[in-house]
Amino acid sequence: MRTLNCMVLALLVLTIGAVAQQAALAPETQQPASANQPAAAQPAAAQPAAAPAAPAALATPVTMDQVVDRFIEREKGLIKMLSARTPVVETYLQNLTQDTQLGPVPKDDHYFLGRMDLTDSIDRNDYLKDKEDGMQKRLLGGFTKLFKFQYQPLGFSWMIYADRNDFDRQHYEFRYVRREFTGDVRTLVFDVTPKKDAGKGRFLGRIWVEDQDFNIVRLNGTYTHASRNTYYFHMDSWRLNLIPGYWVPTYIYSEEGDFTAGAKNKIAFKAQTRMWGYNLKAGTANDELTQIRVDSVKDETPSAQDASPLAAQREWQQQAEDNVLERLQRSGLLAPEGELDKVLQTVVNNLQITNNIELPRPIRTRVLITSPLETFSVGNTIVISRGMIDVLPDEASLAAVLSHELAHVVLGHNLGSQYAFNDRMLFSDESTYQNFGFKHIPEEEAAADKKAIEMLKNSPYAQKLDAAGLFIKVLQTRAPQLAALLQAHLGNSIAENGTVTRMSQLATSAPALDWNKLDQIAALPLGGRVRLNAWDNKVEMVKAQPVAITSARDKMPFEVTPFFPRLTRYGANTPNAGPVSATTASSANVSAPTN
Ligand SMILES: [Zn+2]
DSSP: HHHOOOOOHHHHHHHHHHHHHHHHHHHHHHOOOEEEEEEEGGGOOTTSSOOOOOOOOOOOOHHHHHHHHHHHHHHHHHHHHHTTTTOOEEEEEEEEEEETTTEEEEEEEEEEEEEEESSSSSSSEESSSOOGGGGGGOOOSSSSSSSSSOOHHHHHHHGGOTTTTTOOOOTTEEEEEEEEEEETTEEEEEEEOTTSSSSSSSSEEEEEEEEOOOOOEEEEEEEEEETTTTOOOOOOEEEEEETTEOOOOOOOEEEEOOTTOOOOOOOEEEEEEEETTTTOOOOOOOHHHTOOTTTTTTTOSOOOSSOOOOHHHHHHEEEEEEEHHHHHHHOOOOOOOOOHHHHHHHHHHHHHTTTTOOOOSOEEEEEOOOOOEEEEETTTEEEHHHHHHHHHSSHHHOOOOOOOHHHHHHHTTOOGGGGGGGGGSOOGGGGGGHHHHOOOOOHHHHHHHHHHHHHHSSSTTTGHHHHHHHHHHHHHHHHHGGGTOOSSSOOOOSEEEEEEETHHHHHSSSSOOTTOOOOOOOOTTSSSSSEEOOTTOOOOOOOOOOOOOOOGTTOOOOOOOOOOOOOOTOOSSSTTTOOOBBTTTTGGGGGSSOO
């Protein structure tokens, strides 16, 4: 078992080394484009990420007034550069209630996923069918009708800019506060207040400006003035230097609520907003041409005969599988193949080898970029969501989750062959969830669970299934409050109506859940394991420093926490410096003993 952990850890280290190299090599492979060039003319997403040309170097400002002028100009440059982009935007929100032992805990949750259009105004199209009708309203910043409470997803993504139209000296006062290191990047901190007659909906708060090109890297604050029926959230908005010269909006954390004695909360919630897929292109014909698979064209069969019926069936399934993966990646929902997949494949491999499972084609794994906890399989590919990887406490739990999908493949529960017909790939990105589905019937779900447990018991994870069982247990305690997080959008949900259905047998043999046992980490908060590059959608494992848990309140299973990315400059050789949520208390315990 030791060696197994070492293997995966070694893989992790390899991953990080490889990424560092890529980062160092990237500038050579960049294809500089004029800043005015329309996005459609750039190479397609399948190519190495094409970045806009970095802005020309200017003389270093010498006075604070000049610094202010410079960051105002850079902000306008960013708005212009992003105006042709349509990133994916996801907001996951937990409403809070007070628990005497655990503090503020989730009461219920909401999930929004859409594409932002960053042209003249900030607009978005949602992937999820609008349930409450309120999503379609184009309200800026907050939401109206405080008493008939509705969340406006647009509101959560509003703070990608301080002020889309009027970020200037006519509307704002800028007061220099101090210098500060934010990660590896030295920043100048300014307080920003709207001028008296600047009007409603103006930014009020603080900005951090890096001291090289004077781009804003962080915004923290709210908008003024709240009127009787408009309310603005407080937000903490982070940008990352993912392409030369620009800092790209990536994370926004929002929080409202007061849990001090006597406070009467009308609203108490925490929400994480993530943006990604800035380099995704609208599906043009050109774009599709570059994505044709050439590797499956070569005929490697020994005889020159037609495929046998079984071989034809397998090829048909392969075609469907390739179609689905390619389409999901183009929609911005699936990360490109990468190093993280190798970590997942190692775990699947461990299960296969110890169970003598030989398949006609190797199992592949891919990462769905979204937060809801879900897995599904199509053909021989197992897909697992970023949110799911985030919350799993250790490798055995990951194995348990993957084993269910491996079981579907082994049992021949093939889904998705209808997608071998290419007309079924022709839909808008936003309607992906309406056009794809990989849900098994309950009988196949039960059979897969049974087979998965069998495989786990033969595997190197057999002695560590307590951790997986505890994960199921803590999931069960939180399932009634986390319907949105547990709602699968493509595969089967792991819980139905507040009850965990997936692999629930594992919980029966697990030890009792004990909040006061500080070394019992049954599940992690969201956001601590996987780092996503918002520009090119690549994912990798985060190597966070472990932070000691000092009370039951530090555990925060499945919870939303603030973001605190360690800022680094583009190309800087600091592979471990990734965006890490503020409280990834236990995210480094991949190989920690679990009991
Ligand atoms: Zn299943």
